[in-house]
Amino acid sequence: MNHWHFILGAYGVTLAVAAIEILAVRARRRAAARTAAASAREPGTRPANPVRGA
Amino acid sequence: MALNWFKLSSPASFYPVAGTLIPWFAGGAAVLTAIGLWLGFGVAPTDFQQGEVYRIIFIHVPSAWLSMFLYVVMAFWGALALGFGTRLSGMMTQAIAPTGALMTFIALWTGSLWGRPTWGTYWAWDARMTSELILLFLYLGIIALRQAIGEPRRADRACAVLSIVGVVNVPIIYYSVKWWNTLHQGASVKLTGASMETTMLAGMLVMSVAFWFYSIAIVLARLRAIILERERDAAWVGALPEVRNVAGVAR
């Protein structure tokens, strides 16, 4: 049995998962910035921290 | 330098701080991974019994440790969210869950691939594997609950309750190899010293810190995205360069 297949499978999938996670977070950030930009153009932007909550 | 910690507890204050921290932790993770892999593949010798395949340990153990550690940290921030009601605490729990789930998956995946050539099976229902699988389900449940509850503040607190209830599972995973006769070997790394070959141990510890730094970097990055999502109506968000420079938005 060629054990290198197992090592490649382990390290390869780990690398892939990390890459996907990084790309997903970057995409989420871009989407969030876009939504925030859309909100900023609308009237009624809060001037400071909200009254309720911390 | 006197640091006012409470000032950092608002999303607006912490956002830039996280931004400065991320490159350091990401860079550190990259450097440590390089060192760890060099130690793991270049320096550590071939194992007498298992040959080369034991080198999966340099991912399997760090990811397993992180899966447990991240859950406890998430539960800790959840407790703060419940106790103090701070938005940032709730956002932290939201940011940690996906990374924790992925770490758990990696631990299970690498463990499975390591088990096939060494124990002869991809899976066995021993205590540690089973409780790690349960940990994955706990993470997924928390993520699912977050998605199901529309209102962010209620989601923060509901997920906090759920993560605190589930934290009992972490000591069970950790001590499972001591309490039950399982396929997993007993703890070879203890606070009083380790029973493993030194170079293997060094590689494992370096990779653990690398995984830890990676987790910090990616969680802080996700946290920043979450802050943008949940604070999108705030003026300070609208003034951010990354928001002002969004492509296609007229200024």
Place this chain on the structure above:
Amino acid sequence: MSAEAQTSVAAATHAAGDAALAGVRWALARDLKLAFRSRAELGVQLLFYVIVVTLFPLATTPERNLLATMGPGVLWVAALLASLLSLPRLFATDHADGTLEQIALSPYPLEALVSGKIAAHWLTTGLPVVLLAPLLGQQYYMDGESLTVLAAGLLIGTPILSLLGAIGAALTLGLRGGGGLLALLILPLYVPVLIFGAGAVDATRAGLGATANLSLLGAGLALAVVGAPFAAAAAVRIALD
């Protein structure tokens, strides 16, 4: 502390304890009354348990030894599923018509009221399973000793299922994805109960004795009795806010 302060603290604690007990009794009586009004629903849940247990021999094998090995596991898993099926009833009906909010506003501590509801849930769902399982275990050719350990395990374990289930039911109040989401949240927490409960019977069959497993179940019950009402009450408050 002075003597007067000590007695007044003692009196206050006593009064709080009385209020808590009264709350438990009130909620228990109310939920039992409501449950008996819909006796058919309770019957259906028990029938579900019977049918699920009957499915496995039909799907696998009528062979004696295999069934005897499978039996404890099947009877336990079916108990988990039956508990899951009945959990939404705990809070959802009260929540839907606004009664839950009124209950939360009452002078009784919410933890006590939740405990009463959980007790009623166990009496109408868990206890019948405990009584039925030994009968159904005969279908699996389980011997008397195994059946006793099974019943004992279920007696200790089904209250844990109700206690933990209440937390999940409260967390998912009013959410879409209802039953599936509840199952995803609760089943990982149920797994230790399943492992020790079924494990107790397996240990008995292997000649090792059920004490270890049943003791751990007992410890789990103690932990759940102390912790779950607080967690469930917190979850109810979160849902009602």
